[in-house]
């Protein structure tokens with residue numbers, strides 16, 4: 001029988017995961033999502049057929065797995081009232097919150113012996129194409145690791161990391177990164193329009209090119225650098241475009257942006273710990 005999943009928070013990331021799970025065959029009746037936003041809950045009920053409630057503690061007391069999916073800044077006020085309910089069901093707790101450490105979470109949940117796994121997913125989970133980094137502290141059972149791994153691998157690829165701090169690096173190149181690619185697509189679409197294409201055609205071409213390039217990078221025996229060179233005919237068009245990117249400092253721009261993201265994950269961890 002499917003594990004009973006409770007999502008505390010029913011926003012963008014939670015709905016990407018439960019939507020992806022349901023599309024992959026997970027029974028909607030085994031999923032509960034909570035939020036104070038009743039209109040949002042109604043939308044999820046209608047669209048996915050999941051159970052919903054505004055009562056976090058009631059949802060937790062029936063769960064095998066609790067996925068903490070609220071913003072890091074309100075996690076403390078959400079977690080502390082769950083302490084008694086967690087002692088009834090003693091579920092596996094999975095946090096998807098950026099920055100927030102297992103240590104801090106254990107304190108807020110009032111029991112540092114609760115099994116807690118941290119992960120950093122991303123929104124393409126909704127279409128079964130997520131990329132999730134996971135961390136489990138030493139001593140956590142194989143069964144709990146397998147349970148978390150099975151859930152997240154149903155909506156994309158998973159990678160376990162051996163140190164909790166590496167989740168900040170996962171955030172920098174995967175958790176936050178769909179936004180970077182959407183940003184690139186936005187810019188490509190605008191560039192196509194500036195060169196005379198209709199917006200629809202520019203969008204379709206840019207999106208399919210991104211899909212095709214990602215698919216090739218995943219399937220090919222070659223690394224991205226080689227694949228890039230295969231497109232660049234000597235004295236041809238691509239060479240000019242790449243030279244222009246290089247001149248504008250593209251690699252540094254990517255390094256700076258991912259560093260800013262990484263550092264924000266780390267500073268969030270400190271802010272939350274000292275709350």
Ligand SMILES: NC(=O)C1=CN([C@@H]2O[C@H](COP(=O)(O)OP(=O)(O)OC[C@H]3O[C@@H](n4cnc5c(N)ncnc54)[C@H](O)[C@@H]3O)[C@@H](O)[C@H]2O)C=CC1
Pocket residue numbers: 008009010011012013014034035036037040056069070071072074078096097098120121122123175176
């Ligand atoms: N959006 C993304 O791409 C990713 C987000 N995350 C993490 O996921 C978490 C949620 O982020 P989003 O889904 O983007 O935020 P969101 O704002 O879309 O969703 C947050 C949800 O929490 C609900 N909520 C607020 N107060 C609550 C309470 N007292 N009890 C229960 N639910 C409550 C809101 O109604 C909303 O449904 C954050 O911790 C974030 O760091 C992690 C990876 C990617």
Ligand SMILES: O=C(O)[C@@H]1CCC=N1
Pocket residue numbers: 098171175176
């Ligand atoms: O922007 C954020 O803080 C969240 C975490 C990773 C993606 N979205």
